[in-house]
Amino acid sequence: MILDDLVAATQRRLKKHEAQKSLTELKNEVAHMPAGLKPDFLAVLNEPGLHVISEVKKASPSKGTIVTDFPYLQIAISYDEAGADAISVLTEPDYFNGHLNYLKEISQAVSAPTLRKDFTIDPYMIYEAKANGASIILLIVAIVDDQQLRSYRELAESLGMQAIVEAYTADEVTRALNSGAKIIGINNRNLKDFKVDFQNSLKLRAMVPEGIPVIAESGIKTQADVEVLADAGFNGILMGETLMRSDDKEALIKEFKQAAVK
Ligand SMILES: O=C(O)c1ccccc1NCC(=O)[C@H](O)[C@H](O)COP(=O)(O)O
Numbered sequence: 486m487i488l489d490d491l492v493a494a495t496q497r498r499l500k501k502h503e504a505q506k507s508l509t510e511l512k513n514e515v516a517h518m519p520a521g522l523k524p525d526f527l528a529v530l531n532e533p534g535l536h537v538i539s540e541v542k543k544a545s546p547s548k549g550t551i552v553t554d555f556p557y558l559q560i561a562i563s564y565d566e567a568g569a570d571a572i573s574v575l576t577e578p579d580y581f582n583g584h585l586n587y588l589k590e591i592s593q594a595v596s597a598p599t600l601r602k603d604f605t606i607d608p609y610m611i612y613e614a615k616a617n618g619a620s621i622i623l624l625i626v627a628i629v630d631d632q633q634l635r636s637y638r639e640l641a642e643s644l645g646m647q648a649i650v651e652a653y654t655a656d657e658v659t660r661a662l663n664s665g666a667k668i669i670g671i672n673n674r675n676l677k678d679f680k681v682d683f684q685n686s687l688k689l690r691a692m693v694p695e696g697i698p699v700i701a702e703s704g705i706k707t708q709a710d711v712e713v714l715a716d717a718g719f720n721g722i723l724m725g726e727t728l729m730r731s732d733d734k735e736a737l738i739k740e741f742k743q744a745a746v747k
Pocket of ligand 1: 487540542545546547548672674676679702703704705723724725726727
């Protein structure tokens with residue numbers, strides 16, 4: 486199953502990273518970082534409207550290579566200039582062709598907060614996200630236990646970051662809520678078989694009580710999709726492939742932001 490492969494690859498990579506730089510060294514690096522000046526993502530999500538998180542992604546397990554030309558910094562800057570509320574950066578190298586350096590360079594170049602889009606399975610990766618400029622991490626409920634879900638989010642918050650806690654099923658939404666998640670992402674993509682069902686986020690939205698922002702993730706393609714999600718009371722959308730394939734990313738983000746306020 487792909488999710489198991491992704492986690493196994495992450496575990497192998499983690500061991501290599503720890504051998505190159507110890508957790509103690511990484512913590513020391515993070516402790517000496519200057520305070521960030523990025524907008525507070527949770528506060529932005531709590532403002533009225535549907536907020537756009539734009540993703541920088543070269544490839545994915547379901548689609549293979551999405552774009553061959555990948556000027557990641559230029560892409561991120563165009564998202565930023567178009568008013569993206571956050572920028573998601575794939576750092577997973579084996580299946581998404583991502584890199585931690587992309588996160589670092591993009592975080593330095595844009596004013597929007599950045600999300601380390603990866604498969605967080607260890608505190609080391611949370612310090613690594615911080616060291617490379619992320620304001621937000623992703624916690625996928627399906628790959629951590631309840632104790633990790635709570636403690637990883639709390640660690641991220643203690644480092645001045647926020648966590649999007651991602652669920653795909655009703656049971657996972659319940660686990661996310663019970664862990665004290667402050668931001669919930671509902672994925673339309675089943676990470677076990679790649680199937681994308683746009684109705685999934687619409688179906689589960691009502692489980693999340695008022696006051697906790699909810700982001701719809703994956704498979705969002707059209708203005709009509711955005712309007713439906715805005716009407717359903719989502720606070721944010723995460724878009725990757727549609728933007729990556731667009732020749733005019735700035736115009737598309739502006740259109741989607743417009744559609745969100747109609
Ligand atoms: O995209 C995949 O193939 C995939 C497979 C297994 C785990 C995660 C995967 N994608 C990560 C994401 O969730 C998306 O990058 C993100 O939600 C944006 O989705 P999209 O707009 O459909 O590119």
